[in-house]
Amino acid sequence: MLTCKDFLHELSDYLDQSLDADIRTKLESHISECPNCWVIADTTRKTIQIYKGMDPYPVPADVQSRLMQALERKIAAKQKE
């Protein structure tokens, strides 16, 4: 029988769906009988989903213009070589 510790150890791969069918079946039968692990798996899955949906921060205009100016200088210097 799989322990809760075994389950947690495999949790990441389980949520990423990167496990072989037989170990997956064992994990699924564990959470069907273990409410704790079910909640942990469910809330961890939600945690991952929430962060996946985050948009990148836009680069502020002043930061971007400094970046572009620095690049232009770099490119000009490289072309002179």
Added chain:
Amino acid sequence: MKNRPMTAPSLAEADEATLVAQSREGDGRAFGELVRRYESKIFRLAQHVTQNREDAEDVLQETFLKAYEHLDQFQGAAKFYTWIVRIAVNQALMKLRRRRTDRSVSLDEAIDTGEDTIVREVAAWDENPEQRFSRAEFGQILDEAIQGLEPPYRSVFVLRDIDELSTEETADALDLSIPAVKSRLLRARLQLREKLTRHFKRKGDDAFAYL
């Protein structure tokens, strides 16, 4: 002259390999398009790793300058983004180390001791936890939870779960083994889950078990 020249549609649609090849030949506009595609992701990564706005701005700039300078070292086998992520992570860690040594804290310091997985609080969440908060509050909860992670976990989590790099790409970008990426990711996810549970758990539903 404007800082962001209008990009011709052909540039915006060009595939990455073409843009890299053109940049190598000194085409600044092609390289500008690569910057445009990835700057906000690199900026986010830099902010998460350095946790300092000024450092993140430096990292953003240094990353693209270094990338341009060393473009001939880029092996076409990897994705361009993975390659610049590696540069960005190195720059960010350097900043972090510089700041941290001032306070004599080690970068690789880990908070838990060998135990793979520590779970203290188990409670189901509200169906739609974001509805309980304003957009700004919700965003702040997410940001603070990430900031509470130790740097080794934080960078793995950001690359794997926010930037959605593969385990292999993350290992490559951070110079870690695949098992190290996996174990750090698991800990990061469990720690974040725990931090978020404090905010998102169903009202009146207290921890009902300890493992």
